[in-house]
Amino acid sequence: MALHHGAKEVVWLRRLLEQLGVGQEEPTVVFCDNESAVKLAKNACLHGLTKHIRPKWHWVRRLLDKEVRLEIGKTHQQAADIFTKRLAEENHWKGMKLAEMSVH
Numbered sequence: 001m002a003l004h005h006g007a008k009e010v011v012w013l014r015r016l017l018e019q020l021g022v023g024q025e026e027p028t029v030v031f032c033d034n035e036s037a038v039k040l041a042k043n044a045c046l047h048g049l050t051k052h053i054r055p056k057w058h059w060v061r062r063l064l065d066k067e068v069r070l071e072i073g074k075t076h077q078q079a080a081d082i083f084t085k086r087l088a089e090e091n092h093w094k095g096m097k098l099a100e101m102s103v104h
Contacts, residue, residue: 003037006030007060007068014067027065031073038070 010028017023032038041060064070081087082095096102 003030003032003034003041003070004060006032007063010068011063027067027069029069029071031071031077033073033078035072038072041070 007030010030014024014028042064060068077098079095079098082092082099087095
């Protein structure tokens with residue numbers, strides 16, 4: 001569902017930029033580290049486990065290639081992981097560097 005919320009934010013920002021006269025021609029790239037969510041958004045396969053999220057991923061699917069382009073972001077590229085996951089010390093410091101944070 002985070003993908004749905006991220007796509008909503010992208011659409012809102014694109015509309016705002018368009019009203020300000022600096023619209024985008026190309027779709028905005030949205031990185032998601034959940035491969036299942038990306039596959040579900042791109043593929044129309046339906047099964048019982050996804051009933052409750054159908055409307056949301058149908059909405060995201062309609063945006064694909066027009067306003068949003070989904071790409072899978074690898075975990076080691078996610079700066080936010082330092083705030084949301086327990087990481088080994090080495091990965092924590094890599095995340096700090098990605099987030100451009102430093103300890104003085």
